[in-house]
Amino acid sequence: MLRSIILFFWDFFKRFLQYIIGTEAICHVIDGSEHRIILALKHDEDVLDLNRMGVNDAAVRRLAAGLKTNRSLQKISMSDCKLTPQGVTIMGKALKENRFLKEINFNYNDIGAQGVGKIAGALRINDCLTSIELSSNKIGADGLKRLAGALKVNKSLQRISLKLNRIGNDGAAMLAAALKGNSSLKMIDLMWNIISDDGAGELAGALQVNHYLEMIDLGNNYISSDGAEKLADSLKANKRLQKLRIWRNNIGSIGAEKFAEALKVNQSLHALYLKGNSIGACGAGKIAEALKVNHFLKEMDLSENKIGNDGVKRIAEALEVNQFLTMIDLGKNNIGPNGMSKLADALKEHPSLERLYLNSNCISTDGSRKLGEVLKTNRVLKLIDLSSNIIFDFGVEKLAEGLKVNQQLESIYLGCNKIRSNGARMLGDSLKVNRSLKSVDLRCNDIGDIGAGELAQALKVNQSLQVMLLMTNNIGDDGASKLAEALKSNQSLQKIASIFQDAVLSSNGNLDDYAEMLIGRLRRCVQKIDLACNDVSIDGAQKLVEVLCYNNTAGFGKDIQLDIDLRYNRIDHNGRKIVENILKTFNTKEGCRVKIMT
Numbered sequence: 001m002l003r004s005i006i007l008f009f010w011d012f013f014k015r016f017l018q019y020i021i022g023t024e025a026i027c028h029v030i031d032g033s034e035h036r037i038i039l040a041l042k043h044d045e046d047v048l049d050l051n052r053m054g055v056n057d058a059a060v061r062r063l064a065a066g067l068k069t070n071r072s073l074q075k076i077s078m079s080d081c082k083l084t085p086q087g088v089t090i091m092g093k094a095l096k097e098n099r100f101l102k103e104i105n106f107n108y109n110d111i112g113a114q115g116v117g118k119i120a121g122a123l124r125i126n127d128c129l130t131s132i133e134l135s136s137n138k139i140g141a142d143g144l145k146r147l148a149g150a151l152k153v154n155k156s157l158q159r160i161s162l163k164l165n166r167i168g169n170d171g172a173a174m175l176a177a178a179l180k181g182n183s184s185l186k187m188i189d190l191m192w193n194i195i196s197d198d199g200a201g202e203l204a205g206a207l208q209v210n211h212y213l214e215m216i217d218l219g220n221n222y223i224s225s226d227g228a229e230k231l232a233d234s235l236k237a238n239k240r241l242q243k244l245r246i247w248r249n250n251i252g253s254i255g256a257e258k259f260a261e262a263l264k265v266n267q268s269l270h271a272l273y274l275k276g277n278s279i280g281a282c283g284a285g286k287i288a289e290a291l292k293v294n295h296f297l298k299e300m301d302l303s304e305n306k307i308g309n310d311g312v313k314r315i316a317e318a319l320e321v322n323q324f325l326t327m328i329d330l331g332k333n334n335i336g337p338n339g340m341s342k343l344a345d346a347l348k349e350h351p352s353l354e355r356l357y358l359n360s361n362c363i364s365t366d367g368s369r370k371l372g373e374v375l376k377t378n379r380v381l382k383l384i385d386l387s388s389n390i391i392f393d394f395g396v397e398k399l400a401e402g403l404k405v406n407q408q409l410e411s412i413y414l415g416c417n418k419i420r421s422n423g424a425r426m427l428g429d430s431l432k433v434n435r436s437l438k439s440v441d442l443r444c445n446d447i448g449d450i451g452a453g454e455l456a457q458a459l460k461v462n463q464s465l466q467v468m469l470l471m472t473n474n475i476g477d478d479g480a481s482k483l484a485e486a487l488k489s490n491q492s493l494q495k496i497a498s499i500f501q502d503a504v505l506s507s508n509g510n511l512d513d514y515a516e517m518l519i520g521r522l523r524r525c526v527q528k529i530d531l532a533c534n535d536v537s538i539d540g541a542q543k544l545v546e547v548l549c550y551n552n553t554a555g556f557g558k559d560i561q562l563d564i565d566l567r568y569n570r571i572d573h574n575g576r577k578i579v580e581n582i583l584k585t586f587n588t589k590e591g592c593r594v595k596i597m598t
Helices: 002-021 023-029 032-042 057-067 085-097 112-125 140-151 168-179 197-209 225-237 252-263 280-291 308-319 336-347 364-377 392-405 421-433 448-459 477-489 491-498 512-519 538-550 573-586
Strands: 047-049 075-077 103-105 131-133 159-161 187-189 215-217 243-245 271-273 299-301 327-329 355-357 383-385 411-413 439-441 467-469 502-504 528-530 561-565 593-597
Touching (some): 032 047, 032 057, 057 085, 085 112, 112 140, 168 197, 197 225, 252 280, 280 308, 336 364, 392 421
Parallel strands (some): 215 243, 243 271, 271 299, 327 355, 411 439, 467 502, 502 528
């Protein structure tokens, strides 16, 4: 009783002050989430991000009151906000009345079965919400029962995320019953829900009669070959589902065979993700046979499946026939250099494959050389992931030669490959002539100051690169200085998007002296600056933020959206306060939002 009285007078006091001295002046005496809500409602923003802000009941009431008349908000994110049962009840009532909000995120709030019941009550009435996220909320089968009842009558919801809710087979059965009559849902995320073969069978039954669902995610559950068979049989009849993700279950080679049989007749599925299912070389062979006759599948994920050299040979044979796949993920399959050689032969002139993931496959120097030859003739590939393959500088040599000729590849991942300064030099030489690459990932190598200098010389010439990732490369002050000078003098920096959208130099030594140099010429196209895991002090952080917010040479105006990562540096509590105070005024400007992670 006493607590209620105190809260009543505190709320009255804030409203009185707001009436006397205005909204902006009162913002400093209320909590951060309420401040954010006030600004979003006042400036007619279309997105309200309250993630991890600890939204109390008073803030929820203010938001609910605003939603009664607000017509601009399209999306609200309240993930990990520690919502109370009362707060969930208030939001449930607000959703019943609002007719303009399209998306809402309640992830990681532990609202439980009763809380989801309040949300379900709103979904029975609300006819405008198209997406709701309820992951990790301890919903269980009881909560799913309440939600399923709402899904039977709701006509607007298109996307729902329910992962990490332990709904089990009983919950899956109730959801399946709702899906048989639902005509609006297009996407359901059911990852991490202890669903086994019985639950998969119930969902498979729904897929045979549902003609609207386009994507279902059943990753990280307990589905074996029996459940896979039921799902595969449903694909033979279903003519709508486009994406099926069944990551990290235990379907084995038998389950892979069942899906392969379905792929021979199904004409709607565009993407099948079988990552981490221990299908082995035998299962990969069955999938390969299906790929020879299937003309509709665009994306196939076979990563973490122990397919080995023999399995990838079968996949390579299929790729010589299949001319429709645009993405294949073969990561973490230990295919080795021999398997890479067979795959390379199939890719030299492949007409459709655009994305190729080969991370952690022990392809070594020989395998990367084969891929370098592919780059000279292939005219379609846009992304290649070769991270964690121990290719060394010798493997980089042929890749760099291929990049000098290739003018289609846009992204290459070379992280964790023991590349040193000589490899960086060869890559730098290729970047001086390549005009297609937009992203190069060199994280976790050892290029050092010399390698950074070689890349810096390339950046003075290259006009296409947008992202370069150099975290954990033993780059010291000298290398950082050379990179900074390259950014400062390059004429293309007048339109920063043509050289860097993300300036990333994490874990590479003291950058205090270069903070202003790195930022001084950056324009408002910058999206992210990652300086995590360095030795940046309070002074360096303050200099960086002040340059961004106030220095006229930075050329910033309206519509700034920028993230700066300064975590794991020499910035204590007082330093965080200094940074926050600088940003407080800047972020009140129209269209400006700079977020600092410390």
